[in-house]
Amino acid sequence: MPAPLDLRPLAPADHEAAARLLHRSLVHWYQSRLGQGARFGDRHEPFRLFPEVYAALDPGHAIAAHDAASGNLLGVCFVHPRRTHVSLGIVATTPEAQGRGVARAMVTPVLAQASRAGLPVRLVSSLLNLDSFSLYSRLGFVPHTLYQDLALTVPVTGLPTPPPPAAARVRLTTNPADAARVAAFELEWQGIHREPDYAFFLHNQVGAWRVWVLEDAGGALEGFLVASHHPACVMLGPGVARDEAAAAALLWRALDAMRGASPVFLVPCAAAQLVRQCYTWGARNVELHAAQAIGLVPPARGVAFPTFLPESG
Ligand SMILES: CC(C)(COP(=O)(O)OP(=O)(O)OC[C@H]1O[C@@H](n2cnc3c(N)ncnc32)[C@H](O)[C@@H]1OP(=O)(O)O)[C@@H](O)C(=O)NCCC(=O)NCCS
Numbered sequence: 648m649p650a651p652l653d654l655r656p657l658a659p660a661d662h663e664a665a666a667r668l669l670h671r672s673l674v675h676w677y678q679s680r681l682g683q684g685a686r687f688g689d690r691h692e693p694f695r696l697f698p699e700v701y702a703a704l705d706p707g708h709a710i711a712a713h714d715a716a717s718g719n720l721l722g723v724c725f726v727h728p729r730r731t732h733v734s735l736g737i738v739a740t741t742p743e744a745q746g747r748g749v750a751r752a753m754v755t756p757v758l759a760q761a762s763r764a765g766l767p768v769r770l771v772s773s774l775l776n777l778d779s780f781s782l783y784s785r786l787g788f789v790p791h792t793l794y795q796d797l798a799l800t801v802p803v804t805g806l807p808t809p810p811p812p813a814a815a816r817v818r819l820t821t822n823p824a825d826a827a828r829v830a831a832f833e834l835e836w837q838g839i840h841r842e843p844d845y846a847f848f849l850h851n852q853v854g855a856w857r858v859w860v861l862e863d864a865g866g867a868l869e870g871f872l873v874a875s876h877h878p879a880c881v882m883l884g885p886g887v888a889r890d891e892a893a894a895a896a897l898l899w900r901a902l903d904a905m906r907g908a909s910p911v912f913l914v915p916c917a918a919a920q921l922v923r924q925c926y927t928w929g930a931r932n933v934e935l936h937a938a939q940a941i942g943l944v945p946p947a948r949g950v951a952f953p954t955f956l957p958e959s960g
Pocket of ligand 1: 672739776777779781782
């Protein structure tokens with residue numbers, strides 16, 4: 648019979664243990680199932696970025712599961728309540744505790760609270776990780792959009808092909824007022840609203856973020872893309888573009904600004920032309936993810952780029 652769990656908010660004093668747990672859990676799972684543990688590196692220190700970003704962005708919302716008897720940390724679960732929905736992720740448990748219901752115990756109260764608030768719950772789940780997919784599927788999540796994770800080592804001399812035509816209209820912004828503009832654009836095109844995330848990226852105090860915007864000749868937004876430049880998470884997203892041409896322009900500019908690095912980004916599998924364009928830049932498939940939800944998924948238009956930091960299915 649599994650030991651009783653003590654579920655409580657993850658405290659700053661738990662960040663070191665949470666970083667160790669995330670690293671060990673991911674390395675163990677991906678190494679034992681897929682022989683891919685090396686992709687998470689051999690140090691846990693970079694994983695401190697996750698609890699630190701989440702503590703700054705959603706203070707008090709991350710959940711820690713401790714063994715009630717020993718006090719050992721057995722699992723963590725990060726939760727991001729938003730105006731239109733609740734985002735969930737990362738969820739991880741120690742290798743020794745896996746299969747004992749720890750993840751289910753952490754996620755269940757989040758679902759109950761979202762249900763009471765009348766909000767859908769969203770996440771992106773790896774399709775290579777059946778334990779994760781099954782956990783969410785059993786809890787009632789339903790996949791709605793398929794993404795391919797692409798990785799690209801950007802040559803130090805820049806991307807090998809000329810920029811797409813609209814790339815000249817992509818620019819960096821650090822203007823705090825753009826948080827509301829970008830959030831309104833995402834609400835219009837994807838039906839979700841998360842202005843605090845964009846205010847957080849533009850404030851740029853925890854992590855290392857760049858926010859790219861694409862505007863038409865009249866200054867109206869055609870898309871945006873956030874890039875994480877922190878060495879612990881070199882990744883593009885979140886972002887939304889009105890069409891594949893706008894998405895290609897944003898991606899090209901954000902990637903070209905990461906010379907010598909190997910960012911990962913998620914592209915909707917349905918955006919076939921965009922995917923082909925990414926291949927011409929040298930992108931390789933490294934994983935598949937499904938955006939999943941419990942509750943209403945509003946009709947979405949355009950191209951969305953989800954990310955894992957912060958989880959943004
Ligand atoms: C994914 C992960 C969090 C699951 O944690 P866990 O504590 O082992 O999960 P639980 O024991 O609470 O629940 C697993 C559920 O999936 C079910 N399950 C597992 N494999 C299954 C399968 N192949 N088919 C159907 N159900 C399956 C279990 O029966 C259980 O459901 P139940 O509670 O209804 O019986 C854990 O494997 C982990 O930390 N992996 C490494 C980190 C990671 O990849 N996290 C996900 C990325 S965000």
